[in-house]
């Protein structure tokens with residue numbers, strides 16, 4: 001006697017075995033193979049299905065058929081679930097293999113940075129370019145003419161001795177020198193450029209000085225020159241004030257004190273101060289002397305102008321609160337790395 005119970009037991013048994021092997025299939029390929037073994041032609045379940053006709057009891061046949069269909073459906077569902085699981089796992093393994101490490105390593109120390117004088121130089125240029133000035137540079141080895149004579153200091157002029165000049169053995173004795181200031185570039189710009197002129201001229205200058213906390217024999221200046229029709233002292237004062245606020249900040253102001261330079265008339269010294277600080281002497285300035293305009297090929301009856309010049313090293317020193325100028329040039333990394 002064979003009831004529905006026997007058939008159902010065999011179906012349940014086949015289902016259990018099939019599920020266990022599907023669960024343990026470790027990759028997509030073996031899953032497909034195992035699925036075919038348990039649900040395809042030649043599988044136990046398909047065999048049972050084709051033998052349904054030999055069950056004579058209609059109720060038993062129906063119940064057995066339903067049980068086989070249910071088992072087949074469970075297995076199909078399990079295959080689909082395992083398949084998507086294995087595919088996802090395979091995709092993430094592949095992605096891990098192709099992944100790139102995009103971590104950015106920031107190590108500012110090993111990169112270095114511009115010297116604080118270069119930083120000041122570049123910021124000064126930026127501020128003046130922003131105000132409409134063009135940048136010019138002249139030679140460090142100059143002629144006596146450009147450094148002195150053209151600047152209204154003819155031979156034997158007493159002001160010459162104020163510049164501790166380093167001469168170069170070239171041409172007639174005393175004719176060639178290391179420029180003592182950037183003012184000779186004024187003459188070169190006047191000779192070479194079309195008018196009007198709005199120029200700044202940064203550069204290295206040289207004086208026969210013993211290094212100490214506030215002096216170096218090699219240092220840097222930035223010169224300014226404006227030549228146009230109708231330029232007055234008010235334009236000079238306004239430019240200095242606008243520069244002071246643009247460079248140092250809006251809480252800074254400037255002042256001019258009478259002074260003497262052979263190449264400007266009238267001449268002044270200019271100082272800057274923050275709203276709560278002391279006055280810092282910055283440089284010299286004035287209206288370009290008619291003799292200087294003439295030396296540069298400019299007609300003083302038609303054009304007037306102003307000029308200014310100041311030390312860049314001094315500004316870097318003040319800005320970073322450096323006590324001794326010599327530290328700025330010793331190239332000691334313990335000092336350099338602070339900025």
Ligand code: PHE
Nearest residue numbers: 181183261284285307308309
């Ligand atoms: N050349 C002057 C100096 O080195 C500064 C200066 C420049 C003064 C331009 C007036 C005008 O001291």
